[in-house]
Amino acid sequence: MSRPSRPETAPCAARLAPHRRHAAGCGCFIIPTRVLDRFAQDEQLPEAQRKSFADAASIETEWRKVRSASQQLMRMAHSVLPTGMTALAAAAPPVVSVFDCRHGMALPGTPFCDPAHATDETARRTFAETTAMAEFLRLAFNRNSLDDAGMGLLSSIHFSVGYNNAFWNGLQMTYGDGDGNIFIDFTRSNDVIAHELTHGLTEYTAGFAYRNQAGGLNESVSDVFGSMFRQWRAGQSVQQADWLIGRDIMGPGALARGYTCLRDLANPGAEHCLSPQPAHFDQYRNGMDPHDSSGIPNQAFYRAAMAIGGHSWEKTGRIWYHALTGYRPSPNLSMRSFANRTRSLARQIFGSEPSIRRAVDQAWLAVGL
Known part of the structure; x- marks a missing residue:
């Protein structure tokens, strides 16, 4: 069967029917808890703004627990339920709903009902970038949505009041509008949209747990795909890209303090990062927040992509994609094991190009793996 050409928009009633209303669930968030805590205690901010950061931080732990249970259920379902309908489902493109x-x-x-032409700019942007992400997965990796079977992509916008985060809750995407000072509308960074959707891709493939080294891999894969998608949308080579995550959600208050992004794959510990990270495995400790430890594999991907050159998604991204999707679920995979997967895949996929194998190997060696 041929692949669908693009995602579809279903009629309004048809899109509403499959989605039961439910209370906010857990999620993998773009903003780490320690950043929320920092601003919750920042006396330079108004009291109401500090409280919004504190409230966002206080519920994240519980949301993570729920999402962990959702992941366990999904892994069990994949292991015991029949998959004969996958080929049929793959013929249908994903429905994108906002x-x-x-x-x-x-x-x-x-x-x-028609998010592509809504009067709400956030709705139009969310629809356009989510649709583009589905196209990116199809064109770059021959994948039909997150589950490779045409899974619908559901996004909710304008969540809560001044909410400073975006998250994947195991079923859908949710975006806050930001407080307007430190953060602005979280849909403004297309790498943030791709980052969070990639948590769904990971859930349907490797199933990395959200703790210890696997947690760092989980967050890193989302940063990597977020960065690749942003570069793909801009038509950038690895040399042209700035390798920043979350550049376009930095509000005036963050910019005034010298913060230009959340994270930087090229320089994880840079002062311009709102959430700086370690870049070498000797800095890793069990129990680290996955948003921190992800700096190590982030730096490895950046180094490999720069050494290989061209477009990040064409060769380096292909190796990382197969390292994520080409194996059985591995919730507790170590960073070294993931690194060795990419080394092996570089040999298998690009056997006639030894420079690619060397680039991947040297990239991991440079970060201590």
């Missing part, structure tokens, strides 16, 4: 929380917390919210 819902409006209207600053409430009930998910998914009220559907936009």
Whole structure:
């Protein structure tokens, strides 16, 4: 069967029907808890703004627990349920839906009947970038949505009031509008959209747990795919890219303090990063927040991509994609094991190009793996 040419938009009623309303679940978030905590205690911010950061941080731990349970259920389902319908499902493109929380917390919210032409700029942007992400997966990796079977892509916008985060909750994407000072509308960074959607891709493939080394890999894969998608949308080579994550959600208050991004794959510990990271494995410790430890494999991907050259998704990204999708679920995979997967895949996929094998190997050696 041929692959679908692009995602589809279903009629409004048809899109609403499959989605039961539910309370906000857990998620993998773009903003780490320690950053939320830092601003919650920042006396330079108004009290109401500090409280919004504190509230966002206080519920993240519980949301992670729920998402972990969702991942376990998904792994069990994949191991015991028949998959004979996959080939048929793969013929259908993913339906892209956008819902409006209207600053409430009930998910998914009220559907936009035609998000591509909505008067709400955030709805239009969310639809366009989510649709583009599905196209990126199809064109770059021959994959039909997150599950490779045409899974619908559901996003909720305007979550809560001044909410400073975006998350994947195991079922859908959710975006806050930001407080307007430190952060602005989280849909403004297409790498943030791709980052969070990639948590769904990881859930359907490697199933990395959100703790210890596997947690760092989980976050790193999302940063890597977020960066690749941003470069793909801009038509950039690895030399042209800035390798920043979250550049376009930095509000005026963050920019005034010298923060130009959340993270930087090229320089994980840079002062311009709102959430600086270690870049070498000798800095790793069990129990680290995955947003921190992900700096190590992030740096390895950047080094490999720069050495290989061209477009990040064409060769380096292909190796990382198969390292994520080409093996059985491995929730507790170590960073060294993932590194060795990429080394092996570089030999298998690009056997006639020894420079690629060397580039991948040297990239991991440079970060201590």
